[in-house]
Amino acid sequence: MATGRTSWESYGRTRCPKNVAGAHGTAVTVLAHGAVPSGTTATDGSGGYSTENQRFLHVTVDNDGTSAPGRDIEVWTYSHFSGVWSIFTTINCDAITQNTTYVIEIYGADRVAFVRDADAWAVAPTAVYAACSTF
Numbered sequence: 397m398a399t400g401r402t403s404w405e406s407y408g409r410t411r412c413p414k415n416v417a418g419a420h421g422t423a424v425t426v427l428a429h430g431a432v433p434s435g436t437t438a439t440d441g442s443g444g445y446s447t448e449n450q451r452f453l454h455v456t457v458d459n460d461g462t463s464a465p466g467r468d469i470e471v472w473t474y475s476h477f478s479g480v481w482s483i484f485t486t487i488n489c490d491a492i493t494q495n496t497t498y499v500i501e502i503y504g505a506d507r508v509a510f511v512r513d514a515d516a517w518a519v520a521p522t523a524v525y526a527a528c529s530t531f
Contacts, residue, residue: 413454413527416445416508423458423523426469426510433472433481433509443481444474444509450528453508456497457489458522465489466518473505486513489521502528 417424424445427433433443447453459465466489473484484505487498502508510524 410450410529411531413452413529414448414450415525415527416447417526422525424510424526426512426524429467429512429515431511433474433507433511444472444507445526447502447505447508447528449504449506450530451501451504452529452531453500453502454497454527454529455487455500455510456495456525457487457492458495458525459492460519460522463519464492465521467516468513469524470511470513471500472509472511473502474507474509476506481509484508492521
């Protein structure tokens with residue numbers, strides 16, 4: 397592209413969900429329990445993943461189909477207006493035994509991050525994917 401951005405970086409309205417971690421099929425990193433995403437000031441909002449101020453966050457927990465992870469995933473958001481990270485919602489993974497997708501309205505938050513809500517996974521999910529869209 398002429399702008400130097402990769403194909404998944406449009407910084408505008410998107411109908412098709414765009415993977416926040418890069419190319420489609422790239423998993424996000426779920427931070428350890430108790431971690432706070434880096435970037436706790438308005439000038440250092442660099443942790444987590446850029447949402448490009450989209451409206452919806454699509455999160456797929458890819459599981460092996462045999463055992464639930466046993467831990468929830470906290471979805472954190474960062475907005476430049478406040479300059480701080482905060483917990484936005486929690487994805488309940490206690491009973492997930494198959495691939496499950498959640499669609500969360502994030503209201504144009506600037507960045508998102510994912511944090512495990514307790515010490516260790518009972519059985520870690522195969523992967524967690526996240527994408528954003530406007531519609």
